[in-house]
Amino acid sequence: MKNGITNVLIVGVGGQGVLLASEILTEVAKVMGLDAKKSEVHGMSQRGGVVTSHIRFGEKVYSPLIPSGESDVILAFELSEGLRWIHELAEGGTFIVNDHKLVPPITATGKFFYPEDAIDRIKARVPGAKLVEATDIARELGNPRLVNTILLGVMSQSIDLAEDTWLEVIKKMAPKGTAELNRKAFLAGRSD
Amino acid sequence: MEMLLSGNEALARGVFEYGGEFASAYPGTPSTEILQVIAKFFKDDVYAEWAINEKVALEVAVGASYGGARSIAVMKHVGVNVAADPLMSLTYTGVGAGMIIVSADDPSLHSSQNEQDNRYYGKFASIPVLEPSDSQEAKDFVKTSFEISEQFDTPVFLRITTRISHSKGIVEIGDRETVEHEGFERNITKFVMVPAYAAVRHKIVIDRLEALKEYAETTDLNRIEWNNKDVGIITGSISYQHVKEAMPDASVLKLGMGYPLPMKKIAGFAAKVKNLFVVEELEPFYEEQIKAAGIEVEGKKYFSNHLELNVDRVRDGFIEAGLLDASVKSSTALAEPEEVLPRPPVLCSGCPHRGMMVAMKKLKLYTTGDIGCYTLGALPPLSQIDTCLCMGASIGHAFGITRAGKSDGKFVSLIGDSTFLHSGITALASVVYNKGNTTNIIVDNRITAMTGGQDNPGTSRTLMGEPTNAVDLKAICRAVGVEHVREVDPYDLEETISVLKEETERDACSVVITNRPCMLFPSKIKDEPYTVILEKCTACGLCFGVGCPSIAASDEKNDKGKPKAEIDPITCTGCTICAQVCPSGAIVPLEQ
Structure with missing residues (x-):
């Protein structure tokens, strides 16, 4: 944390739900009375490209973009995307990655290869990196779509925002009829 | 009350709160959501429409302003180039009720063909430029813009950028305030820009700019x-x-x-x-x-x-x-990034453009391209788009290269339905008039897809969700003088190749129109998925060449160590293009 601002970088692939997750986090900060900004870089990501979302909150936030190497928390929805952005982590920051691979079609050209050693490279760089089996937890809860909320729950352990506010915002923003499931998913992640 | 709003959402909210009554736009990243938000949340108070292009968007918004409605025309930076003709004389006539032109610039070209700085348009047209720095100002500056517009009788240029449009921040929101305006009042010397009247108006513009300079000194902007x-x-x-x-x-x-x-x-x-x-x-x-x-x-x-x-x-x-x-920089600010493979955007699984691209590649055609999802066909493995300059340019390019007569190979143009309507029709008429013999392909997926699935004059629906008459593309092509207009099913490769071959060999201008809708908009389309029979797959790699995100290299290899293919049944839509290029019949419906 620099100047009292918490910086969270959420990364993944277009269609994974990065944007909704960052929306929820930003709203939680806002409800807690903090200044908050969120900025996405997604170019033409509707078609399976890289997605990053910058979330910043604190007493007063100016730039919507996190400066290089100042991400206090990085939450990656996919292994190779975690590896792509790991250098942005601040010294002593928290790195959380979903143990999930999405192999891009460009590998079919035979010129590019998916980094099968992603977990090793992540651990070599950030020994304390947390690997989350979100897909397994979601399956146990009975719905594969809960991965995002589980990851938010895991991340919530590393930032100072009240559990009640998280639950209130998730209830408000979860798709219709899924509030209770998402509550369970968040709490499962929070205790993982 | 406070809300977390993007710059686009806040600006739309501003149009509602500060008495906006009329909004027109052509979709373009990063500006598109402004009109969508108005149409979704404020349509009882603010009329909103998709115009056929930015020039028309500006012209109808100007009409609304002349007619007494606070109005706004919204476009991306390159859209202002299209609207520059009315803009440069609108500055002379001035407005009726307050009138704003939103220019959404795209520094870093997140989704654009250039990164032009549209503040120069303000200087060029002698009109004020307002530049919000966050979502709150994006809303507040709508109010100031309407006020300046009415006080100085000028259109106001509200210039935002991608980072303003797509960042969210906390915004204090309020209720709608309205301002009463009379309807159109005849004033021929103000509104008719013939030389004698326009010369007088130019002097008014010069004096207005001096007054605006004084305003700039004292405004709290x-x-x-x-x-x-x-x-x-x-x-x-x-x-x-x-x-x-x-x-x-x-x-x-x-x-x-x-x-x-x-x-x-x-x-x-x-x-x-x-x-x-x-x-x-x-x-x-x-x-x-x-x-x-x-x-x-x-x-x-x-x-x-x-x-x-x-x-x-x-x-x-x-x-x-x-x-x-x-030392102000973080200790890790210069940390070396890891090497990770690129993840470029691709045509969606089942995209109807893919079949057309594969057919064009098979015939070794050169493609003058245009602006839309199909531009992604320029990337490997398809690499089937050879030019992309601006909206509507493809048709003129194919004709120009062919008429110049110095290039081997056949040049065909490729343009989407919305882009054809935006600015392709005039080019096609010009090609026919000048006795061109090019083949022009319209990939008609019945939506403006690249910007997220907006309606257009071909879709039978307005932005406000009402049914309307649709433009008939075939009839338009025939009406401008094209004698050979063909429809093809892009999921039928054999037919598509045969029609393309016939038309490109013909010494006359022709148009080939595809007839399959977008897979995503207005609703997702998914048929039974296909699968690869690994025993039959020879690892020839032809299916990889169609560039489908559902096809990946499997762990199985042939005896030369080349990977066999596999298909993800969740994302495969069953379009069958890969099955049609497979020479060994290894790709079949999953159900069999």
């Missing part, structure tokens, strides 16, 4: 935030936010009005600070004017006009200028 006077920074738009974070101790002159500049205020600020800088994204728009006024200032020497600025780039500039210590 431009404010000084005094701090340490060693460094004084003139900045505006998103750069202001980066400056405040990177240089918290500096004095700042924040410009909310980017044109005309408050030159007296700037001179006063300059006189009181030791080192004066301009920090602005893209071109040296403020810097050149300030230097021309004889004030010593540095800008682009330290802050490049290439790509977006951010806190790092602002810090780097001041470190280079010797005014900031390098």
